[in-house]
Amino acid sequence: MTATRIDASKLAQNSEPFSFNDQQKNSLFAQLKQQRGILSQTDISSLCQQFQVSQLELLKACVPVASLFSVAPISKFYVGAIAVGLNEQGETNFYFGANVEFSHQALSLVVHAEQSAINNAWLNGAQAVQRIAISDAPCGYCRQFMNELSTADSLEILLPERDFNLHELLPYSFGPKDLGNDACLFSHKQSDKQFADLTIDDAKLIQLALNAYVPYTGNFSAVKLSTFTEGDFYGSYAENAAYSPSLSPLQSALSQFYLAGLSFDDKTVKSITLLETQGAENQYEVAKSVLASFANPPAFEHYIAKLSNA
Ligand SMILES: [Zn+2]
Numbered sequence: 001m002t003a004t005r006i007d008a009s010k011l012a013q014n015s016e017p018f019s020f021n022d023q024q025k026n027s028l029f030a031q032l033k034q035q036r037g038i039l040s041q042t043d044i045s046s047l048c049q050q051f052q053v054s055q056l057e058l059l060k061a062c063v064p065v066a067s068l069f070s071v072a073p074i075s076k077f078y079v080g081a082i083a084v085g086l087n088e089q090g091e092t093n094f095y096f097g098a099n100v101e102f103s104h105q106a107l108s109l110v111v112h113a114e115q116s117a118i119n120n121a122w123l124n125g126a127q128a129v130q131r132i133a134i135s136d137a138p139c140g141y142c143r144q145f146m147n148e149l150s151t152a153d154s155l156e157i158l159l160p161e162r163d164f165n166l167h168e169l170l171p172y173s174f175g176p177k178d179l180g181n182d183a184c185l186f187s188h189k190q191s192d193k194q195f196a197d198l199t200i201d202d203a204k205l206i207q208l209a210l211n212a213y214v215p216y217t218g219n220f221s222a223v224k225l226s227t228f229t230e231g232d233f234y235g236s237y238a239e240n241a242a243y244s245p246s247l248s249p250l251q252s253a254l255s256q257f258y259l260a261g262l263s264f265d266d267k268t269v270k271s272i273t274l275l276e277t278q279g280a281e282n283q284y285e286v287a288k289s290v291l292a293s294f295a296n297p298p299a300f301e302h303y304i305a306k307l308s309n310a
Contacts, residue, residue, distance in 0.1 A: 017057065017060060017061070018051065018053045018057045018058075018060075018061050019061050019064070020061055020062075020064070020065065025064065025065050025068070028047075028062070028065050029065050029068045029261075031043075032065065032069075032096060032259075032261075033259075033260055033261030036120075036256065036259050036260050037069065037095065037096040037097070037120050037256075037259030037260070038093055038094070038095055038096070038120065038124060039062070039093060039094040039096075040091065040093055041087075041091035041092050041093060043094075044058065044092060044093075044094060055092070059082060059084065059094065059133050059158070060133060060158065060160070062082055062094060062096075062133075063080050063081070063082060063133050063134070063135050063160070064080065064135065065080070065096075066080025066081055066082050066096045066097060066098055066113070066117070066135070067079060067080030067098060067113075067135050068080070068098075069096060069097070069098035069116075069258060069259055069261070070098040070099050070100075070113070071098070071099070071100045071101060071258055072099055072100075072101050073101055073103050074101045074103065074107070074110075075099075075101060077099070077136075078098070078099070078135075079098060079099040079112070079113035079134070079135050079136055080096070080097070080098050080113055080134070080135045081096075081097045081098070081113035081114045081116065081117040081132055081133065081134045081135070082094050082095065082096050082097070082117055082132065082133045083095040083097065083114075083117040083118050083120065083121040083126070083129045083131075083132045084129065084130055084131045084132065084133070085121045085126030085127065085128055085129045085130060086126065086127050086128060086130070087124075087125050087126055087127065088125050088127065093121075093124075093126065095117050095118075095120040095121035095124065095126060095129075096116075096117060096120060096259060097113050097114065097115070097116030097117025097118070097119070097120055097255070097259070098113050098116055098258070098259075099111060099112055099113045099116065100116065100251075100254060100255055100258055102290055102293040103293055104293050105289060105290060105292075105293040106289075108244065109251070109286070109289070109290055111247065111251045111254070111255045112138075112139065112141065112142050112145070113134065113135070113142075114132060114134060114138055114142040114145060114146060115142065115145055115245070115247050115251075115255070116255040116258075116259070117132060118132070118145070118146070118149070118185075119235070119238065119247055119252050119255055119256070120255070120256065120259060122185065122186060122213075122236075122238065123208070123234065123235070123236060123252065123256065126186070127186065128149075128150055128151050128186050129149055129151055129155065129186065130151060130154070130155070130156065131155065131156035131157070131158060132146070132155065132156070132157055132158065133158040133159075134157065134158070134159055135160065136159070137159060137169075138157060138169065141244070141245045142245070143166065143169050143170040143173075144170070144173075144174075144240060144241075144242045144245045145240055145245040145247075146166055146170075147166065147170055147173050147174075147175045147241075148175065148176060148184055148185045148213075148238075148239075148240050148241060148245075149184060149185050149186055150184045150185065150186040150187035151186070152166055152175065152184070153166075153167070157169060174241060174242060175241050176215065176241045178241060179215075179216065179241050181215045181216070181241065183213070183215050185213050185238055190211060191210040191211055191220065192309060193210055193220065193307050193308065193309055194210065194307075194308060194309075195209070195210070195275075195277075195305035195306065195307060195308075196305065196306045196307070196308045197305065197306060198303070198305045199303070200273070200275060200303050200305075202224060202273070204224075204232075204234060205222050205223075205224045205234065205273065205275055206222075206275070208222035208234050208235075208236040208249075209221050209222035209236065209237075209249075209275045209276070209277075211236065212236045212237040212238070212249070213236075213237065213238045213239055214237055214239050214280075215239060216239045216241070216243065216246075217239065217280055217282060218277065218280045219237060219276055219277050219280035219281060219282050219283065220237070220276070220277045220280075220307060221236075221237045221249050221274065221275060221276035221277060221281075221283050222234060222235060222236045222237065222249050222253075222274075222275055223235045223236075223249040223250045223252065223253040223272060223273065223274050223275075223283075223287070224253065224272070224273040225253045225254065225256075225257050225269060225271075225272050226269070226270045226271045226272075226273070227257075227262065227268050227269055227270055228267070228268065228269075228270050229268075230260060230262055230268065233253050233254075233256045233257040233260070234252075234253055234256065235248075235249045235250060235251065235252025235253025235254070235255070235256060236249055236252055237249045237252070237283070238252065248283055248286050248287070248290075249274065249276075249283060250272070250274065250283065250286065250287045250290055250291075251290070253272075254290070257269075264294055265294075265295070265296065266295075266296035266298065269298040270298060270299070271298050271299040271300070271301060272287070272291065272298055272299070272300050272301070273301045273302075273303070274287050274300070274301070274302050274303065275303045275304075275305065276302075276303070276304055276305075277304070277305065277306075277307050278304045278305060278306045278307070279306075281304050284302060287300070287302075288300070
């Protein structure tokens with residue numbers, strides 16, 4: 001696959017690129033909260049029609065709306081990102097993401113906006129991410145996180161001022177192959193494993209754990225965050241060749257939770273369930289640690305199950 005560079009000259013011919021006014025932004029933000037941070041192909045087409053803009057113009061105009069999902073009590077730096085990917089039906093979707101910070105916790109626990117958007121695409125059936133539009137230049141950690149994607153060789157990074165491909169921003173990189181791993185995020189096959197002697201009855205949690213991207217530790221794991229009235233939110237473990245940029249299943253679930261515009265408090269969140277693999281478990285402490293940053297942490301259930309071949 002070859003990289004297709006975005007022709008920004010079309011936008012430059014107009015003096016100002018298209019942008020939403022505050023009312024339009026708020027209305028789209030409300031719609032996105034309902035749709036848990038996803039615009040479908042139908043939504044995208046109807047917005048393009050409504051505002052008489054191209055898909056690319058719409059994408060760039062949506063980035064400030066993505067930033068509205070940001071929860072950044074430490075930095076007050078509100079980053080938005082949108083991953084553009086094809087779903088199982090081959091339709092283009094916009095998967096929104098924003099940074100999430102946790103007060104009184106190690107800074108390494110934050111979820112970056114690019115991770116949040118890619119995680120949103122990954123959990124919701126995108127087959128690949130072709131481009132990502134971001135409100136600010138991606139940090140080194142995110143460049144490394146994106147280097148784990150199946151599309152890393154062609155990934156387009158769209159910034160407000162100009163566009164790049166990932167390799168321009170991360171030359172001479174370290175990646176999965178350097179660790180002898182031929183899989184990558186979005187390309188790995190469905191798991192042929194199953195959990196034995198599992199006492200939990202949650203098919204989605206089990207499926208997400210089995211399909212976690214864990215080439216480095218083998219800890220097939222996932223998290224369910226249950227709310228009192230807003231349904232359940234799931235997260236899965238996505239590892240990275242450089243280890244540190246890995247996204248834990250709890251971070252993954254929390255990131256999805258915040259994309260519904262909910263606030264993490266004891267009136268909203270009922271419980272957190274962590275499922276991980278016996279002999280490879282490594283998520284308990286980090287989950288406890290993230291939960292400890294909340295004033296009234298919800299109930300926490302922890303399951304460790306043995307993995308066996310199906
Ligand atoms: Zn980052």
